[in-house]
Amino acid sequence: MTDPARWVSQRLGVGLRTTASPVGLDLADLVGLAVRRNPRRAHLLVSRVLGKHVPTDPRVVRGAGLLLGDLVRAELTGGPHPEARAAALRAALADPGAEGGDPVGLGLDGVVAAEPVPAVVLGYAETATALGQQVAEALGAPVLHSTRRSVPGITAVGGFEEEHSHATSHLLLPADPQLLSSEDMLVLVDDELSTGRTALNTIATLHARHARSRYVIAALVDLRSTEDRARMAQVARELGTRIDVLALAAGTVLLPDDLAERAAALVAELGDAPAPAATTSVAAVHRVALPWPAGLPESARHGWDPADDDRRAAAVERAASALAGPLGDARRVLVLGTEELLDVPQRLAAALAGARTVRFSSTTRSPVLPVDDEGYAIRTALRFDAHDEPDDGPGPRYAYNVLGGGFDAVVVVLDERADTAAADGLVAALGTAAPLVVVASLPDAAARVARARSVPAVLRGPAFGSYAPDEVAWLLTDLSDVALEAPVEEREEAIQSGGAHYAESLPVEYQPSAAYAALFEAALADAAERVALAVGVVTERALAARGTDLTLVSLARAGTPVGILMRRWAQQRHGLDLAHYAVSIVRGRGVDHLALRHVAARHAPESVLFVDGWTGKGAIARELAAALVEHRAATGVDFPPELAVLADPGHCVDLYGTRDDFLIPSACLNSTVSGLVSRTVLNRAILRDDQFHGAKFYAELASADVSNRFLDAVSDRFPAVQEAVDATPAAPDEAPDWRGWAAVERVSREQGIGDVNLVKPGVGETTRVLLRRVPWKVLVASDAAPADLVHIRHLAAERGVPVEAVPDLPYSCMGLIHPAYTAGATGAAGTAVRTVTA
Known part of the structure; x- marks a missing residue:
């Protein structure tokens, strides 16, 4: 095996010396050397097991990360030393040309067999994002990685500086602000520990927020000097905590005193590498939108829950299958991650390995001098402009050792925020290195999940409303203690004069007279079967048109009893347990976008069916369609604009139970037939932007509540109308004509x-x-x-x-x-x- 540090050692006098390794590895097994174009730090350790700068067998990359996690597990639990995986990694590094199957026995299947370790893992951007997830996988622990990309709508809980780096500022953007404040052990993961300052900056920031008695720092290599180790011990004493360090190998980088000057002269002597010649006149480019479940993050930028590990494994397999067609007969394939997006691309590469020869690496911010010498770690470089809206503005990005790698195809994996027109520069650069470039895009699900998880908790009965807790989740803010009612005439005058919007206040709840209450009872007895028939028809039409994977989202409040009845029909007739949410929509103000974010984080947007009671002139149907266009533009989430109603006398929708304009008993009353919930409120003098639209729970009207009697009276008639429902055409008889x-x-x-x-x-x-x-x-x-x-x-x-x-x-x-x-x-x-x- 050629020493990948030889050239730098000879020209600059830099050397590596191993001092310890718990897994029997030498520093030269794990890293090579290159020269940075960075005056702060002239040399670069190029990992042979990280898959960042050097295309590497993805199974070796994952094996090294899991081995590091195994060491942490053994340290924290007193469990056995991971000798089997250590021996497999040593064998793989000794014979890096071994390909096909899992020839080195790294044991990547069924990674976590033991009990989860009570720990939280923090990986560092950009190099250790996937490494942190591998350590967390071995521990069965949640993980967050730092990021250099801010996300609108998500507030940082902290940040710190990486003093020697070319891109110094790190943000911590967990969806759950309490993730880093648990009592569990905090494990910090980086690819290399050079001085330890970055880790100490992180510990100081987090310890000030939530003190812990112990921290663990895990790295592939530990290169701290004696002074660095003494500084870390001193900080631990000052904070009153314990800091342990674990690494696959420890040692020293031997640096001459005049390294910076010698490196600058060398860079000036060699200059920029010549522009690479294209391998083909025009590379073929295929674009693939990878299938990815809604609500499943594609990274740990905002946190990762180990409960999602199985879903991720299945999603990666589906995504790998989607790449088989575009790759065709390509035998030697490079899967290229992009900056912080490393874990899923790396798993994709491992899933593709076997029948093909697959290597994994990533784009990077790090400016490195390429030298075409077998004793040098970075032999070729591709340069292109940033394309992922970085906070520090545009700038050059790089992909190393891709040109000249003999690849038949390069699969570059982007999330949607990075898949912009600016990515054409990256694609063009990759086209000089391989005859086929596959651009595989993932949704920016992590950001959507983070925003959704930051929204308020849902409301359910009996704490809010009189419906059973499993029948509807109210995505509303409880305003029961806020005085919102005004006399009807006063509200009307304010609304028509333009002085107030109708949704900013509430009318005084109508209290029915004894005669009117009796009228409701008569109407319910007379109309229950007619309503049941309409419920059955609209539910069967919805299932026929959209399939059984439905998520009901009723428009509060008139749509909510209809949504509950549709859910009951689907459950009684088909054994389906449909999720059901109630959200607010306000004429002239649109739908509650925060509520839609909550739904999209938990269900496939394409599964959502909006439900209302009836159509009048169709204003709400139009309002909903316009609001969903606005939501798609703001979030990238595309909800079907279809609205299902019990009755459509206005001829406004495709999914309806009837177009007769008849008395639906739930229209006779207000809150007392609607779960004791008021009409929804949108008043920004009361509600913050991070709160759902509001409503009141009139618990004091419980003695007059007929909400569940209405539901039961209708659902009791389901068996009686089943034949009539079956005889009704599954498709509507005529299209909406408004x-x-x-x-x-x-x-x-x-x-x-x-x-x-x-x-x-x-x-x-x-x-x-x-x-x-x-x-x-x-x-x-x-x-x-x-x-x-x-x-x-x-x-x-x-x-x-x-x-x-x-x-x-x-x-x-x-x-x-x-x-x-x-x-x-x-x-x-x-x-x-x-x-x-x-």
Whole structure:
């Protein structure tokens, strides 16, 4: 084996001396030497087992990391020394040309057989991100790696400096801010321990936040001087803690006193390496969006939970299979990670190894002098511009020992934040080294998961609402103790004058009279089977159109009982246990994006089906579609804009149970038929940006609550309507034509209102007008079924609202809100003038 430190030793007088190794390795087994283009630190140790600068068998890379983790495990638990893996690694390094299968027996399958070690692992960007995950894997412990990429919406819990590095600032961005504050042991992982200052800076930062009695530093090589070791011991005494260091090999780098001057002269003498000649006139480029589960991080940038290890293993296998076609007959393949994105690309490389010869390495920020000599660690260099929106701005990036590697194909793995137009420079550079470049992209799932995990906890009954805890998770902020109610007339005036948005306050809850309560009971008895039929039809249509992997997201609050009923139908009829969330949507303000982040972190976005009670003129369907476009632009998460409703009299959606405009009993009341939950509130004077939209839980109305009686009355009728549901076509009979919207515009003109928002069509919307707003009049269709309008006429009579029968109305009825202000009428100061109406 050629000594990869020979050239630097001869030209600069730098040498390596091994002093100890618990696994029988020499420093020269683990590292070679190169020259940096960095005045702070002239030499570079080039690891032979890290896979960062030198293309390496990915199984050797993983084996070395797991061996380091085994040493930590043995130290912390008093367990056996990992002699078998140590012997396998020694054999692999002695014969680096061995290829195919797992010839060196590194035992990469079934890594963790013992109990998890109570520890938290912190790996360092950029070199030790995957190494930290390998150590954590051996321990069965959670892991976080530092990062140099800030992420909007995620607050750093700390940072520190790497004093000798070309890129010094590290951020700590855990999704769980308490991750680094647990009582478990903290294990710091780096590829090399040169002076120990970076580790000490980290310990000082974290110890000030949460003191620990012991820290462990694990590195592939430990090159601290006697003075460095004394400094670490002194810091441990000052902090009142213990700091232990473990490494595969320890030793010393012998440096001449004039190294910096000699290295600068050498760099000036050799200059830049000549531009490499292309291996082909035009390299073939294939792009592959790797399949990756929603909610599964692709890195530990924001933390990694060992409970996700099995999901990651399965995801890597699927992703490797997706690369088989684009790679074709390529026999010698390089999988190239990008800066901090190392762990998953490395696992992909290991999954591809066997039938092909596969090597792994990564792009890097480190500027190294290439020298084409077999006794030098870095023989060729590719240079290109940064492409991952780095915080420290654009700059050169490098890929070493790729050119001249004899690769048939290079697979470069990017996350979506790095897969930008600027990455074309990287792809073009790689095209000079291989005839085929496969650009494999991963979602930036880690950031999405981190943002979602930072959102508030969900609310469930009985602590919030009267529904059972398994029937719905409310993604809302509990505002039960906040005074939000205002008299109906006062709210109406503020809303129509533009002084307030309707979602900033709540109407006073309507308390039904004994006569109206009896009317509800009669309506429930009469309509329960009709509602059950609509529930069955819309649920079966949704399952037929979207499959059984559905996540129900109801629009609070009218959609929530419908979502629960759909969930019950799917459970009783098909044995499905569908997740169900309730989220807020506000006309003119959109959907609660924080709530959608929560859902996307836990479920595939494509599985989401939004649910509402009914359509009026279709305003909420339009609001939802526009909000989801906005959400996709902001987060990259694409939710289907489909809305399922019980009744679609407005002809606005594809998934519905019926298009009849009939009385749905849940529309008769407010919170007492909706889990004792208010309409949702979006008031930024009360709610922070990091809180869900709000709502109140009216626990004091429990004696009048009929929410679960309504649900049970409907679901009890499921068996009775099963045949009718089966006889209903799975596909709707006609496409949406939005005829309801046209009718609303016509009525608005004919009634002289001039604002379609003051026209509320359908039985459900008319009920809301009579319960919550200042009604002007109610229009009823001349041919409407009298039974569907009994409660409408009752409420209108209670409030003294005229009811007018009109022909050619596509709804059973329409509620018109009192036009309290005349459009365009202003006083001398430009304020709206009240129009007095009889």
